[in-house]
Amino acid sequence: MQTPILTLTLNPALDLSSEVAALIPDTKLRCTAPLLDPGGGGLNVSRAIAALGGESLALVALGGLTGDKLANLIRAEGVPFVSMAAPAESRQSLTVTETSTAKQYRFMLPGPVWSVPDQERVFALLRATAKPGAFGVISGSQPPGVPVDFPASLANAMPGLQVVLDTSGPALAQAVAHPIAGLAILRMDGDEAETLAGHPLVTRSDTADFAAGLVARGVARTVVVARGADGSVLVDKDRRIFAKAAKVKVKSTVGAGDSFVAGLVLSLAQGEPPETALAWGAAAASAAVMSDATQLCKRADVLRLLPECVITQV
Numbered sequence: 001m002q003t004p005i006l007t008l009t010l011n012p013a014l015d016l017s018s019e020v021a022a023l024i025p026d027t028k029l030r031c032t033a034p035l036l037d038p039g040g041g042g043l044n045v046s047r048a049i050a051a052l053g054g055e056s057l058a059l060v061a062l063g064g065l066t067g068d069k070l071a072n073l074i075r076a077e078g079v080p081f082v083s084m085a086a087p088a089e090s091r092q093s094l095t096v097t098e099t100s101t102a103k104q105y106r107f108m109l110p111g112p113v114w115s116v117p118d119q120e121r122v123f124a125l126l127r128a129t130a131k132p133g134a135f136g137v138i139s140g141s142q143p144p145g146v147p148v149d150f151p152a153s154l155a156n157a158m159p160g161l162q163v164v165l166d167t168s169g170p171a172l173a174q175a176v177a178h179p180i181a182g183l184a185i186l187r188m189d190g191d192e193a194e195t196l197a198g199h200p201l202v203t204r205s206d207t208a209d210f211a212a213g214l215v216a217r218g219v220a221r222t223v224v225v226a227r228g229a230d231g232s233v234l235v236d237k238d239r240r241i242f243a244k245a246a247k248v249k250v251k252s253t254v255g256a257g258d259s260f261v262a263g264l265v266l267s268l269a270q271g272e273p274p275e276t277a278l279a280w281g282a283a284a285a286s287a288a289v290m291s292d293a294t295q296l297c298k299r300a301d302v303l304r305l306l307p308e309c310v311i312t313q314v
Helices: 041-051 064-076 116-129 150-156 169-177 190-197 204-216 256-269 274-288 299-308
Strands: 005-009 013-020 035-039 057-062 081-085 091-098 103-108 135-139 162-166 185-189 222-226 231-235 240-244 311-313
Touching (some): 035 064, 041 135, 041 256, 057 064, 081 116, 116 150, 169 190, 185 190, 190 204, 204 222, 222 256, 222 274, 231 274
Parallel strands (some): 005 057, 135 162
8 A cells, every 4th residue: 555646747848868979169069869758846756656666646737739748758658647737838958968078968948937827726736636645746846937935835735735845946945934834844955955054064964953953943844955975864853864875877867856755755655664765765866867868767776776775873
């Protein structure tokens, strides 16, 4: 048995990834044939959950011919989803790897602007779809046009759900300054944590102290902070733990955070304790960076790397 998981993606993207020998200005660059993937924070979480053998329902806003292409790609991966009409054409993104240097360049288009009536449609759909006790994942960039406290409004439209928030920038700062009532899990990366803390978080203990302060203030019941190649820290009222990242050859960091959230939430939804869930998240993130461009984690890699993601106290 698995607790239901609901993910929300209002600003999905048709992810195109390609390679070129060198990025040279004012020159026609002959790229390799592109790989196409359906992208966007919540959608990537659902894709990774499916890859790990779990189940989720993805709510995805789709628009225009790009939206149609996204829908076909989602179906091809076997991810259950419910589509809602986006205000305009869905966006695209382009990832180009320069093979001569192995550097990766990411070009992200903004996506359609969401008006107040558009936002109200989202709230109505969430209220109709959300099941009390389920996990609700709010992940990825906020669409243009929504207010900075939009995640709080989304959470309020999912009463009774265990809400997981993985966002950045002003939306993250708002969620920390004005806590969202009942937020179950807040995840961020190390750079974001240092920006919020106002100083470097050099050691794992520094990171755990920062996260513990957020828990004490009621920002979330559980706070997770990624420390890049080092691993991730999880803090709640009962524990301060760290999961070591597996040592792998990095091909692309795209999708690592979404894969982490997928591993963590799926493990919790299957009734595992936070220690086990954190290890699964770390293994999924490590597996994701081994894959090309916008590809996510693979279950076989996660299972192989899981023993390396050792849990220790902080």
